[in-house]
Amino acid sequence: MRQDNRPYPIRRLRDGLQKAWTKHFLVPGFDSVGPGLDVTNPWDVELWGKGITAGANFHLHASRGNLVRIATWQSQNRNGRVSIGDNVLISPGTQIISSIDITIGSNTMMASGVYISDSDWHDTYDRTAEHDKYAPVRIGDNAWLGVRAIVGKGVTIGDNSIIGAGSVVTRDVPPNTIAAGNPARVVRELDPEHPRRRRADLFEDPEKLARDIDQLQRYLLRGNTYWRWLRSIFAPTRED
Template sequence: MNLLRKALQRCRTPSNTISCLCLETMRLWGVCFGTLRLRCKAALLGVSLGPGVRAHGPVGLLRWPGGSISIGARVIMTSSWRRASAASLRAPVRLRVFGPGASIEIGEETDLNGTSITARSQRIRIGRSVMLAPNCVIVDSDFHALWPPEARKTNPDYKRDAPVTIGDYAWIGMNCLILKGVSIGEGAMIGAGSVVTRDVPPFCLAAGAPARVLRRLGPEDEKKRAPGPQPAGSLT
């Protein structure tokens, strides 16, 4: 009844009513089933989940014995194209640690959308209230030795792995690649399609392949926003 009442309040035609009902049903089903499945996987695999964590669609969890995955309170993980805001998702959210000592830490109230995070031997830490737009990839390793070429398939070259840190309130645009050893500062913004190979200072805008700092962000950016209502996000 609540679904029907909400649809009737928002919509004036039969087709719009049906559309509202379908959207609300898909949202509720996706978050309920996705979250239940995530919590079952986490309990079986020894993954730490904070209170209020939600998942829309399937989430891939792979934890090597001795590694750790920690997901903070009220984190939202979107793995369904129905809930992605601005782009289709190439794949579900995937969190994987390869070996003992490797770890993934995700701060509270962070949003992940089709995000792939792989920690082979180091720590990948994402702060609180970070926004990761669709199809971002974060890694702590090259996974193969650079030299000599004939040894690339057989030499994993663990000694070159390096930790990754993304500060609180950072915003990573869609289709970004965050490579090993990178530190992205608090409140920084990474433009869509960027390849981040070096550190980004706090409260800076960086973009490109490789990403370069373009300018600092500040209170003046609030004044540049266009007036009028903003579209509602689809991550909650």
């Protein structure tokens, strides 16, 4: 389809279904999760294991064929943890898998296909065991990870830093920098004094934000009829 042909009530019905699915099937998968949880295609999100927490306004977006997976694994006397701050955005296809501890700071954004792991999962010579091939991962506040970025064990990414698309991060990235490449290296420094807008700014007035989104949906879907929507499903044309 070239556009959304659903009438506004159908869109609202789908939004309600997503919220109900999220509350019934996903929320119990968190040890704790703050208010404002927003999940797109929650049936394409997998939470596995104990120790997963998230703060307020966690936006988790999956899409058909792009599963989002957040998982922790128990090994001997150790259980992985994933701690996610406030106002974090995770995009389709992202996987976050923990053997010991992954911390994601508030206002961080992840583009599609990001992979974060705090373990190699197998020893170099003993492919049947993890041994000591694990170390905590720390991602600072207001970081931005580009499409298909990979973050490996023991890495710390500083506040406000940006990781370029397709980068493989194997060493620490300082705050207020842009890192890119394989392995990722700092390619530019950012001005720490420059004014910034963070995702937290979007949620200063949650009720106004909800009204604005609703008005935008009404505008974008104006003129859509049930007949056009059904026809676009069974007999789409270039107008759809």
